[in-house]
Amino acid sequence: MFRPLRCIALCALLACMAGQAARAAPANPGFYRMTLGGFAIVALSDGTHPFPVDTVLIDTTKETIAAALAADELALPLQGSINAFLVDTGKKIVLIDTGAGALYGDCCGQLLANLRAAGYRPEQVDEILLTHLHKDHVGGVLDGGKPAFPNALLRMARADADYWRSAASRQQAPDFLRSFFDSAADALAPYAAAGRLRPFDGEAALEEGIRSVDAPGHTPGHTAYLVESRGQKLLVWGDIVHVAPVQLLDPQASVKYDSSDGDAQRARRGLFERAAREHLWIAAAHISFPGLGHLGREGGRYRWIPINYETTPARSAAK
Numbered sequence: 001m002f003r004p005l006r007c008i009a010l011c012a013l014l015a016c017m018a019g020q021a022a023r024a025a026p027a028n029p030g031f032y033r034m035t036l037g038g039f040a041i042v043a044l045s046d047g048t049h050p051f052p053v054d055t056v057l058i059d060t061t062k063e064t065i066a067a068a069l070a071a072d073e074l075a076l077p078l079q080g081s082i083n084a085f086l087v088d089t090g091k092k093i094v095l096i097d098t099g100a101g102a103l104y105g106d107c108c109g110q111l112l113a114n115l116r117a118a119g120y121r122p123e124q125v126d127e128i129l130l131t132h133l134h135k136d137h138v139g140g141v142l143d144g145g146k147p148a149f150p151n152a153l154l155r156m157a158r159a160d161a162d163y164w165r166s167a168a169s170r171q172q173a174p175d176f177l178r179s180f181f182d183s184a185a186d187a188l189a190p191y192a193a194a195g196r197l198r199p200f201d202g203e204a205a206l207e208e209g210i211r212s213v214d215a216p217g218h219t220p221g222h223t224a225y226l227v228e229s230r231g232q233k234l235l236v237w238g239d240i241v242h243v244a245p246v247q248l249l250d251p252q253a254s255v256k257y258d259s260s261d262g263d264a265q266r267a268r269r270g271l272f273e274r275a276a277r278e279h280l281w282i283a284a285a286h287i288s289f290p291g292l293g294h295l296g297r298e299g300g301r302y303r304w305i306p307i308n309y310e311t312t313p314a315r316s317a318a319k
């Protein structure tokens with residue numbers, strides 16, 4: 001027997017459930033694991049945020065930006081990725097950068113959830129290596145004002161540790177950078193108080209298979225890290241690139257947040273050239289998640305070759 005009222009009620013219920021399902025859909029997965037020799041590398045998303053690249057990029061033209069974005073089927077405002085990278089050597093668990101924590105608002109601060117989703121706990125992290133002390137890299141060392149990684153050493157180039165905690169440097173910096181000094185100092189303080197702040201000088205062997213690589217310019221102590229296992233090499237290059245479609249075509253293009261755009265350009269050209277020549281894996285803080293891939297070179301231009309997606313890497317870290 002046909003019961004229109006019951007049918008209407010059922011249809012309404014199904015429509016409602018469909019709507020709820022859409023609203024309750026979880027975020028896209030925020031971790032991605034690859035194998036590097038005997039190491040496991042895990043890209044961790046801290047989130048994405050609307051990125052007004054046309055007002056952030058300098059040393060290029062509006063026309064270049066528009067053409068580069070159009071060529072990649074992109075439009076403003078872009079969603080900018082904030083990525084960090086965990087290195088599991090089998091002996092140590094090292095986290096390179098930590099995302100923005102609470103400093104970028106609701107968009108971000110997802111690193112801890114993604115770390116746990118990837119099968120790790122914050123207290124397992126032995127060491128944190130920061131590429132530099134901008135908010136979107138250092139903010140995640142704190143969780144509710146306390147160290148998010150209670151057992152980790154916190155390491156970065158001494159040039160950055162000194163610069164971002166200097167009252168004189170803060171005074172001389174442009175207004176829009178002042179709060180970066182405050183957040184960096186706040187982030188480092190509890191680790192320093194616990195005796196777990198260990199800046200390093202210059203290029204150094206930090207852990208088995210991990211070396212720092214000087215790449216100043218974006219900040220005075222901006223540092224890349226070269227991770228090597230069984231002959232495979234990964235360059236975790238921090239903020240060498242903020243807007244890949246533009247800066248791979250025009251490595252001169254810089255960002256207004258650079259401490260020295262001239263030094264940042266030299267660092268970018270140097271690491272682009274090296275990464276292409278040595279066929280290095282790259283782990284990039286601000287290339288679309290997971291930010292893992294290689295650089296191809298065609299004449300003076302580069303192109304991003306993203307990692308070939310793999311559901312289950314052949315081998316996890318040697319234990």
Ligand SMILES: [Zn+2]
Nearest residue numbers: 134136239285
């Ligand atoms: Zn950044």
